[in-house]
Amino acid sequence: MAEYIRDCSRRPPEDFLGLLGRKVKVLLDERFEPQDIRVALERLRAKGLHPSVLPSLVNEVVNAAPQAASVPSSASGAGPWASTSTSRYTPYLNPTEPTTFGGRL
Template sequence: MDPGSSSPTGRTAPDGTVTAGNLLAEYVGSCTQRPPGDVLGHLGRLLKKLLAEGIDVDHIRAGLARYAEIQGHPSRLPSLVNDAMNARVPAQTASRPSATHRAWTNPVDAAAAYAEEL
């Protein structure tokens, strides 16, 4: 009889509830090498707090995925989750034309278009 694994493997809780341990296991599974215990402990505490606040699991996962990309101090995680929660569409800039902008093209009849300017 197999007693099962005692280490987190990405399994979900029996009732389907996502826990901090599940999210941490997903993060560890995405790493090429296991992060130090202090980093994992800090991330675990932050994940638990974020879940207790009622923050959507998809936002937490997005923040955790971004953390996995950029690394750094674990205390960045809430900020990255906030970015995922409140991402805004970038404002229109002069370097990007608006949807109504029409690029300049050569006129079919240059003489008529420029009349006396040519």
Template sequence: MLDSADAGEWSAKRLMAEYLRGCSRRPPRNFLGHLGREIRQLLDEGFEPDALRPALERLRTKGLHPSVLPSLVNEALNALPTTPVGSGPSSASGAGPWAAASPAYTPYLNPTEPTGTFGVAL
């Protein structure tokens, strides 16, 4: 039976092998050593391999440095779901949904109100 250190090492090696299969050319040895250490540290912290796989995929496709792997894992686990454009309230200024709470005057959307140069009738 494998102890937890062997299981972690086996998982780190397996994740590295999966990473390498996705590469068109083998990365430098120094890069792979650093990436292996980052993977091992994350596994030792209790992160599951399934949590690391999307981060490793993003690291590979974007060509990022191994030191950003913890940030990518955090992003994958804790990122808020994005809402599609046009699905929620918005404002013409692009200031977000909080800016659309009141029906404020927007001159380029409502050119007939108020008249005059400065927005008032003179």
């Protein structure tokens, strides 16, 4: 908790810290690694979130899927859905085909 408070520009309210402390204790009692909790606390502080989301952030830290190296991404960094390569996605209803919607939109 001292690390969290030290990294804040201003000390959070006591109610906030009390709830956060209880959440940290529960996570430690559930045998989550202190380093995983530290990472989640940093995300919580950076995003300005409510202490009640700390368990979700810890879950995100410990269960985050690693980035697949073979997934193509666009030059903009927007991800595979923005890739310029040929897409395997086919829309369910393609309005450019005359048979879709009876030829009308």
